[in-house]
Amino acid sequence: MGIFSRRQTSVIDPPSAVDSDHPLAQTAAADTTLDPALRALTGHWTIDRPHSRIGFSVRHAMVTTVRGAFADYDSSLYFDGARPSQSRAELVIRVASVDTGVEQRDGHLVGRDFFDARRYPEMTFRSTATVHEAGETFRMTGDLTIRDTTRPVEIQLDYLGSVMDPFGYERAGFDGTTTIDRRDWGLVYNQRLKAGGSMVSEKVRLQFDISAIRATA
Numbered sequence: 001m002g003i004f005s006r007r008q009t010s011v012i013d014p015p016s017a018v019d020s021d022h023p024l025a026q027t028a029a030a031d032t033t034l035d036p037a038l039r040a041l042t043g044h045w046t047i048d049r050p051h052s053r054i055g056f057s058v059r060h061a062m063v064t065t066v067r068g069a070f071a072d073y074d075s076s077l078y079f080d081g082a083r084p085s086q087s088r089a090e091l092v093i094r095v096a097s098v099d100t101g102v103e104q105r106d107g108h109l110v111g112r113d114f115f116d117a118r119r120y121p122e123m124t125f126r127s128t129a130t131v132h133e134a135g136e137t138f139r140m141t142g143d144l145t146i147r148d149t150t151r152p153v154e155i156q157l158d159y160l161g162s163v164m165d166p167f168g169y170e171r172a173g174f175d176g177t178t179t180i181d182r183r184d185w186g187l188v189y190n191q192r193l194k195a196g197g198s199m200v201s202e203k204v205r206l207q208f209d210i211s212a213i214r215a216t217a
Contacts, residue, residue, distance in 0.1 A: 039082050041162065044215040045172070047075040047091075051211040054093060059201035062193065066105075072097035077212055084132050089140065091125040113189035120147045128152070136160075140176070146185035153178050155208070169213045176208035 047054075055069035072094040080086040095115040098106055110117040127142035138157040143150050160173035182188075182204050191199040 041170075041172070042080055042082065043078070045077040045079060045212040046215045047073075047077070048169075048171070048211045048213050049073070053207070053209040054091070055207045055209070057205045057207065059203070060199070062198070062201075066100055068098055068100035068106075068109075070095070070097050071099055084130055084138070087127075087130045089125070089127040089142070093123050094121060095123055096121065114187055116147060123147075125153075144180070144185075146187070149185045151184050153180060153206075155206075157208075171214075172212050174208075174210050174212075176210065177205065179203055179205045 049071075053069050054073055055067060057065050057067045060066045070093045074092045076090045078088050096110050096117040098109050098115070100106055100109070109115055115123075123144070123146045125142050125144050127140050129141040131139045131141075133139050136159040138159070140155045140157055141152060142155070144153045155176045155178045157174050157176045160175065162170070162172040165171050181202050183202050189200075190202075193199060
């Protein structure tokens, strides 16, 4: 993922022979703003689950917010420190691991009205592009698959820093957010309120609080 640099050098203009409005030119220009020292961070990374959170929040009954997270998932991250646009990420989440703090609600979520975990045990995210936007902010585009329906999403990623922790792990952190309409993935169940509006909002905010560690060989 192109998410591991806080420092920047001056922007290098793309060659005059390339149209600066062309997407490839824009990507190249964005990549060259990154500190060359980031080459040392090139490689494979993985999400440290005990220190990370793959979660969501949704408005309930139009007056409060319910929050939940998934405890069981696999991750594969590759960062290219010279060309962040070549970075990539994959996340495979077991939906039965959803936890909102209420057992009955969790049971409803994994049932047929929502995730239908018996038929569709996993949801996945696979990146298709990464762009350095400005400063510490990046945008990752990818395909999100839920219940065998795949649609593109864009995730805003904010870099938090990198450090060697006391246990010898090279660690980098970032926050990611995006908002989706769950109906686009076939999650259409709802109940209407007498006063108007829905019991569960169609808009769902996805939240990624990530501590990534360099993968060992």
